[in-house]
Amino acid sequence: AQSVSQHNHHVILSEAASLELGCNYSYGGTVNLFWYVQYPGQHLQLLLKYFSGDPLVKGIKGFEAEFIKSKFSFNLRKPSVQWSDTAEYFCAVSLLTDKLIFGTGTRLQVFP
Amino acid sequence: GAGVSQSPSNKVTEKGKDVELRCDPISGHTALYWYRQRLGQGLEFLIYFQGNSAPDKSGLPSDRFSAERTGESVSTLTIQRTQQEDSAVYLCASSLEASGGTEAFFGQGTRLTVV
Incomplete structure (x- = not known):
């Protein structure tokens, strides 16, 4: 069965620090990859997604993620975080015609 | 509607009671998912509906859990004989x-508390 691993459970950063959150998945076929974000008190929303093409995808709010097929990874990055990026971040994977499977999430706290 | 609507937003129930949670998806969306998020944990897949296909129930944790969907509209998730570990x-x-x-x-989710 497909699974998603997020190795960083809780990350604490100061503003302007760089961010990288790891995501690995366990399926070798063609997959679609997503990062969702849940800001405090809000519902989950899409940050960015990869279906095909350029493995470096840009999302909202300056986030990007790189799909590395050989490593089964889809890590999320941001060069300089802001206090408003404090949230929980979820990586998700789906097969082309199947359900979305989520990782356990990474809680990011950014201090001014 | 403009977004996915869930009701109730909060539900407190006594252990052993049955509860029914409702989801109104975005109009025209053929796929509908239910997930459970326990405190401090990730999203646990429960069930997936896709059009007229048989639902994928592989994530339901026990036979106390069931879900229905009418066509491509409303879905209800039912938990029978609730237990404290169902709080999520x-x-x-x-x-x-x-x-x-x-x-x-x-x-926005339904916060279920079983007391």
């Missing part, structure tokens, strides 16, 4: 197509 936020999401490649839109 239950999230519903819908997406436009069968393919997992389209964005899933989430509701």
Whole structure:
């Protein structure tokens, strides 16, 4: 069965620090990859997604993620975080015609 | 509607009672998902509906859990004989197509507390 691993459970950063959150998945076929974000008190929303093409995808709010097929990874990055990026971040994977499977999430706290 | 709507937003129930949670997906979305999010944990897949296909029930944790969907509209998640470990936020999401490649839109969730 497909699974998603997020190795960083809780990350604490100061503003302007760089961010990288790891995501690995366990399926070798063609997959679609997503990062969702849940800001405090809000519902989950899409940050960015990869279906095909350029493995470096840009999302909202300056986030990007790189799909590395050989490593089964889809890590999320941001060069300089802001206090408003404090949230929980979820990586998700789906097969082309199947359900979305989520990782356990990474809680990011950014201090001014 | 404009987004995925879930009701109630909060539910407190006594152990052993049955509860029913409702999800109104975005109009025209053929796929509908239910997830459970326990405190401090990730999203646990429960069940997936896709059009007229048989639902994927592989994530339901026990036979106390069941879900129905009427066509491409409302879905209800029923938990019978609730237990304290059922306390969680239950999230519903819908997406436009069968393919997992389209964005899933989430509701605000139903916070269930079993006392």
